Amino acid sequence: LTICVPACNEAASIKITLEGLKSNFMDAEIILVDDGSTDNTSKVIESFPSAQYLPMKKNSGVSKARNIGLACAKGEFICFLDSDDLWKEKKLEIQIHWMESNTDNQVCYTDEIWVRNGVRVNQMNKHRKYTGDIFRHCLALCIVSPSSVMIRARLFSEIGNFDESLPACEDYDLWLRIASKYAFHFIEEPLIIKYGGHSDQLSRKYWGMDRFRVVALKKLLDQNSLDKEKLKLTRSVFLEK
Numbered sequence: 001l002t003i004c005v006p007a008c009n010e011a012a013s014i015k016i017t018l019e020g021l022k023s024n025f026m027d028a029e030i031i032l033v034d035d036g037s038t039d040n041t042s043k044v045i046e047s048f049p050s051a052q053y054l055p056m057k058k059n060s061g062v063s064k065a066r067n068i069g070l071a072c073a074k075g076e077f078i079c080f081l082d083s084d085d086l087w088k089e090k091k092l093e094i095q096i097h098w099m100e101s102n103t104d105n106q107v108c109y110t111d112e113i114w115v116r117n118g119v120r121v122n123q124m125n126k127h128r129k130y131t132g133d134i135f136r137h138c139l140a141l142c143i144v145s146p147s148s149v150m151i152r153a154r155l156f157s158e159i160g161n162f163d164e165s166l167p168a169c170e171d172y173d174l175w176l177r178i179a180s181k182y183a184f185h186f187i188e189e190p191l192i193i194k195y196g197g198h199s200d201q202l203s204r205k206y207w208g209m210d211r212f213r214v215v216a217l218k219k220l221l222d223q224n225s226l227d228k229e230k231l232k233l234t235r236s237v238f239l240e241k
Contacts, residue, residue: 001028001098002075004063004177005051007083011044012126018048021087025028026084029031029075044127045133055076063162066146070161078151080094084195091191095150098187106182109148110191116143116195135230137236139217142172142183147192155182163219169212175212176216180226208241217241 014032021030034041036059043054052151054068066080071198077099080239081087090111098108111129113122129144130137137143138190150236159177178184206212217238226234 001077001092002069002073003028003030003075003079003081004066004069004085004092004129005030005032005061005081006035006062006069007032007037007041007061008062008065009037009039009041010083011039011041014041014051015044015047017081017083017086018045018051018158021081029073031072032067033069035059035062035065045081047103052109060147061164061167062163063166067161067164067174070156073153076153078153078156080146081147082147085145086193086195087147088191088193092150094187094189094191098185099150102185105185106176107151107154107184108150108187109144109150110187111143112148112192115193115195129186129188130184132183133179134184136233138172138179139233141213142169142175144171144175145192145194146171147194148239151178165214167190168206169209173216173219176220180230214238214241217231 005014005017030048031052032045032053034045034053034055036056041056042053042055045051052072056065056068070078074158077096082228095108095110099105109129114123117208127143128143134143155178159174159181162171166173217234221231221238222235
């Protein structure tokens with residue numbers, strides 16, 4: 001099992017995130033990729049000697065950071081943990097048990113708790129999670145959080161890694177590529193806590209997030225590998241966006 005944690009100038013939050021890993025720690029490889037931080041992130045990481053620290057000389061984006069982690073990963077399963085999220089106790093244990101019991105399944109993800117500006121909020125219906133063939137549900141927006149997934153490492157050699165040309169919605173792009181071919185299993189228990197509302201949150205950094213989704217959808221259409229139903233759905237959402 002490999003846990004990839006990208007971080008950039010989040011010394012305060014990553015300390016809490018890494019502390020939270022202790023309740024989940026199994027025989028896991030932890031790779032922490034510092035995406036060109038200029039704060040004291042490196043000093044915080046030094047207090048976690050069990051983590052493999054990979055510093056980047058300049059900020060290159062979360063896709064590049066995650067891909068660097070993937071290139072070094074040795075685990076059979078891959079998990080991502082964003083530096084402003086927390087895992088609840090037994091998150092890894094529950095997912096590994098399911099993946100080992102369902103060897104034909106490539107990826108599972110969990111439900112989540114949302115906290116915005118310190119207040120727990122309810123997810124809207126458009127963020128509802130699904131199990132099985134979730135492709136149609138992934139077209140409008142990203143319903144899978146990177147911190148919630150567990151993926152078989154070998155899948156990346158087939159599907160490819162995160163698209164480093166996308167400054168945002170890189171997860172939307174990856175989940176669509178996977179969901180076009182494979183089922184996702186949804187674990188209904190909320191096993192991650194997502195903190196939002198802060199000014200440096202990636203989803204608030206760029207205007208018009210749909211412009212990045214349009215790029216991802218066009219890539220899918222250009223690959224010409226979708227079945228008839230998925231092709232029709234993708235074209236419809238592409239034109240709408």
